[in-house]
Amino acid sequence: MTHTLPNLPYSAEDLSPAISAKTIEFHHGKHHQAYVNNLNNLIVGTKFENADLETIIKEADGGIFNNGAQVWNHTFYFFAFSPKPQKAPTGKLLDLINAQFGSFEQFKEKFTSAAASLFGSGWAWLVVNKEGKLEITQESNAGNPIRKGLRPLLTCDVWEHAYYLDYQNRRPDYLKGFWDIIDWKVIEERLK
Amino acid sequence: MSFQLPKLNYDYNALEPYIDATTMEIHYTKHHGGYTNNLNAAIEGTSLSELPIEEILKDISKHSAAVRNNGGGFYNHNLFWEIMGPNGGGMPSGELLKAIEKTFGSFQEFKDKFSNAAATRFGSGWAWLIMQNGSLKVFSTPNQDNPLMDVAEQKGFPILGLDVWEHAYYLKYQNRRPEYINNFWNVINWKAVEEKYMIGLK
Ligand SMILES: [Fe+2]
Numbered sequence: 381m382t383h384t385l386p387n388l389p390y391s392a393e394d395l396s397p398a399i400s401a402k403t404i405e406f407h408h409g410k411h412h413q414a415y416v417n418n419l420n421n422l423i424v425g426t427k428f429e430n431a432d433l434e435t436i437i438k439e440a441d442g443g444i445f446n447n448g449a450q451v452w453n454h455t456f457y458f459f460a461f462s463p464k465p466q467k468a469p470t471g472k473l474l475d476l477i478n479a480q481f482g483s484f485e486q487f488k489e490k491f492t493s494a495a496a497s498l499f500g501s502g503w504a505w506l507v508v509n510k511e512g513k514l515e516i517t518q519e520s521n522a523g524n525p526i527r528k529g530l531r532p533l534l535t536c537d538v539w540e541h542a543y544y545l546d547y548q549n550r551r552p553d554y555l556k557g558f559w560d561i562i563d564w565k566v567i568e569e570r571l572k
Numbered sequence: 573m574s575f576q577l578p579k580l581n582y583d584y585n586a587l588e589p590y591i592d593a594t595t596m597e598i599h600y601t602k603h604h605g606g607y608t609n610n611l612n613a614a615i616e617g618t619s620l621s622e623l624p625i626e627e628i629l630k631d632i633s634k635h636s637a638a639v640r641n642n643g644g645g646f647y648n649h650n651l652f653w654e655i656m657g658p659n660g661g662g663m664p665s666g667e668l669l670k671a672i673e674k675t676f677g678s679f680q681e682f683k684d685k686f687s688n689a690a691a692t693r694f695g696s697g698w699a700w701l702i703m704q705n706g707s708l709k710v711f712s713t714p715n716q717d718n719p720l721m722d723v724a725e726q727k728g729f730p731i732l733g734l735d736v737w738e739h740a741y742y743l744k745y746q747n748r749r750p751e752y753i754n755n756f757w758n759v760i761n762w763k764a765v766e767e768k769y770m771i772g773l774k
């Protein structure tokens with residue numbers, strides 16, 4: 381099957397000032413697109429030719445894993461943003477967050493610290509583990525928690541390309557803006 | 573004793589148009605400066621603070637992630653600034669050129685191999701030309717690892733290194749890493765690389 385780049389549910393300039401239009405244009409239009417193209421080229425003639433992204437994440441290695449996981453990760457990342465986000469979790473998700481982290485505020489601090497301290501390129505994740513509890517994890521490069529049997533709810537891209545045009549070395553400032561555009565309605569839907 | 577951010581031997585704009593002044597300034601003051609400060613913080617009050625950086629890197633598997641990441645970042649950027657300079661580019665000469673031709677076939681074949689190592693390093697890292705038991709080798713490492721570390725896939729003495737973290741090129745080249753790699757050949761100070769080669773021979 382041919383993988384395609386999904387259109388974003390908002391315009392490039394809609395997430396400013398948290399993320400600039402220029403960053404979205406490169407990040408989605410160039411990086412995300414390149415992962416899609418590379419994946420389509422790499423799977424030809426392999427057993428992953430007709431595999432979906434989750435199968436590729438669970439079973440592939442090397443370039444097919446890297447590009448397949450990056451396609452999935454970026455779609456998951458971009459689709460959690462909204463120019464008019466629901467600012468905080470409610471209902472069952474909020475209960476789980478409170479149970480695991482004490483409060484939404486404490487969760488945000490812990491997730492931010494995971495994203496800030498990841499060395500090099502990678503992703504911070506909020507996942508549901510096998511016991512149905514929430515967990516915060518870090519993955520290097522293209523890493524994706526599905527491979528470890530965890531269910532992702534939220535991710536933050538901390539590859540430098542995600543923030544360098546807007547914030548340069550100031551990753552913590554990018555992370556501050558990140559919380560302003562996360563639409564918790566989307567995250568609640570993912571929990572269902 | 574603490575490690576010092578070394579002085580740059582040229583101005584921030586000296587590598588224009590291949591590496592822009594803004595990138596140079598942020599890369600040197602913020603990234604390299606950050607690694608230097610974090611390394612000092614990580615070794616303060618420990619026995620490591622008495623050792624030269626090479627000695628720390630040699631046994632890096634025994635130390636914390638903070639020492640590995642920042643010690644590597646400190647050393648790697650020191651080398652990176654040294655092997656670049658204004659009026660750079662061209663080709664090596666003398667013993668180094670002979671060794672490159674002997675190992676890789678030609679200077680062009682070496683260039684292709686090194687460029688490919690830099691282009692295919694997925695995520696953040698470095699491409700290297702190293703001396704290993706007297707002979708030359710090209711490979712790459714992730715993040716701030718380097719060939720002096722006991723954890724490196726290939727060990728040896730680095731004489732040329734290229735930073736392919738996105739911070740090294742994103743302001744000017746964005747996603748076009750190959751263009752950055754291509755332009756790197758215009759700013760290499762081969763004299764400095766040759767000197768390192770001679771040190772490595774000893
Ligand atoms: Fe990304």
Ligand SMILES: [Fe+2]
Pocket residue numbers: 599603649735737739740
């Ligand atoms: Fe760097």
